[in-house]
Amino acid sequence: MKDIRRGYHEDDHKLFGEDACRILSSCADDITYLLNRGYGHKQAITFVGNHYLLSERQRTALMRITCSDEMYRLRKQKQLTSLPQNCTVHVDAFNAVVLLETALSGSMILRGRDGCYRDLSGLAGTYSVIAKTMPAAEMIIGKLKEHGVRETVFWVDSPVSNSGRLKQVIAEAAEKRQLPIDIQMVRNADTELKKQENVITGDSVILEECISWYNLYEELIQEMETPWVVKIQQRN
Numbered sequence: 001m002k003d004i005r006r007g008y009h010e011d012d013h014k015l016f017g018e019d020a021c022r023i024l025s026s027c028a029d030d031i032t033y034l035l036n037r038g039y040g041h042k043q044a045i046t047f048v049g050n051h052y053l054l055s056e057r058q059r060t061a062l063m064r065i066t067c068s069d070e071m072y073r074l075r076k077q078k079q080l081t082s083l084p085q086n087c088t089v090h091v092d093a094f095n096a097v098v099l100l101e102t103a104l105s106g107s108m109i110l111r112g113r114d115g116c117y118r119d120l121s122g123l124a125g126t127y128s129v130i131a132k133t134m135p136a137a138e139m140i141i142g143k144l145k146e147h148g149v150r151e152t153v154f155w156v157d158s159p160v161s162n163s164g165r166l167k168q169v170i171a172e173a174a175e176k177r178q179l180p181i182d183i184q185m186v187r188n189a190d191t192e193l194k195k196q197e198n199v200i201t202g203d204s205v206i207l208e209e210c211i212s213w214y215n216l217y218e219e220l221i222q223e224m225e226t227p228w229v230v231k232i233q234q235r236n
Contacts, residue, residue, distance in 0.1 A: 003131040007102035007109075007121035015058055016108060016230045027052050028066050028113075028234045035068035060120055065112035065232055067204065075114045075207045080214045083198060086150040089214075091140065092193055092201035093154040093166065093183075098123060099202060099217060100136035103227045111231045116202040117217045129165045137173035139220055140200075145179045153182045153196075155189035 014020065027048050034044035041063060049059040067075070083089065102119040103109050110118050144152050154170050156163050167183050174181040186192055190206055193199055197211035207213055221227050 005105040005107050006098065006130060006132060007107040007119050008105060009057060009108075009120070011055075011057070012108045015055055016061070020058070021230065021232055023052060024054075024058060024062065024232045025234060027054065027058075027062055028232050031062060031066045032068065032113075032234060035066065036070075041066075057120060060122075061110055061230075061232070064118040064120070064204075065110050066234075067113055071204070071208060072114055075204070075213075078207065078210065078212050080198070080212050083147045083149060083214050085148050087198050088151045088153060089144055089147075089149045089198045089200060090193055090196040091144075091152060091154045092189060092199070092203055092206065093156045093170065094123070094127065094160060094163075094189070095201050095203055096140055096217070097133060097136045097166065097170075098127075100139055100220060101130060101132040103221060103224060104132040104135055105130075106226075106228060108228045108230055109221070111229055112202075112204075113234055114204075114207070115215055115218065116204075116207070117221055117229070118202045123160070125159065126161050127166065128162050129169060133166070133169050134173060137170050138177065139223075140216070141170075141173050141177045141179050141181070143216060143220055145177055149179075149198075151180050151182060153184060155184050155186060155192050157189045158185040158187060 030048045031044045045059050045063050098121050099117060099119050102121050112118060156167055170183060193206045194209040199210045199213040200216045202217060
């Protein structure tokens with residue numbers, strides 16, 4: 001099993017340090033302004049990124065954390081304040097596990113305008129189980145058990161490399177915690193999650209199209225001792 005730091009980038013302390021974040025806050029405000037006036041997300045990121053001479057990693061971060069006022073309101077309308085007792089929860093498996101692997105590795109994670117946490121690991125269809133995979137899965141399952149859910153469905157993208165290994169890790173973690181789960185291996189987890197309620201994800205498209213979602217990541221990150229969380233403040 002690989003003992004690597006998921007999502008670590010040696011320049012992140014500089015790219016997302018205090019001085020850089022002041023500039024990125026202005027960038028986020030400018031991007032939101034453009035989004036509210038009909039500009040596409042990529043177009044707005046390119047325009048603002050070129051103006052401020054941002055790196056590709058900074059541009060990717062801003063893509064992950066910004067949204068228009070309309071999309072912000074839509075996501076918040078669908079957000080649950082608590083999980084219903086004895087409900088069925090639907091987890092975006094790769095999204096959840098990779099985020100926690102990144103945080104547990106001591107790598108940087110981002111908190112978006114919508115309150116969701118996101119990483120910059122950039123797996124792009126490739127994945128390998130690492131030393132932090134089992135602890136990440138156990139954290140997710142343990143927290144869901146605390147919430148008293150009846151069943152948890154983990155949706156796993158089968159085309160991603162080593163998706164079968166992730167399925168095995170999740171199953172082992174659930175057995176340890178004695179939590180009933182169902183693991184669905186599908187070609188596109190996003191498509192399935194958009195149809196569900198009580199969804200656990202940080203994927204913005206899913207948040208906007210699913211029936212309802214819960215910010216379990218907020219609880220999980222807050223319980224970590226020293227997570228490296230970058231919060232790029234926005235005025236709007």
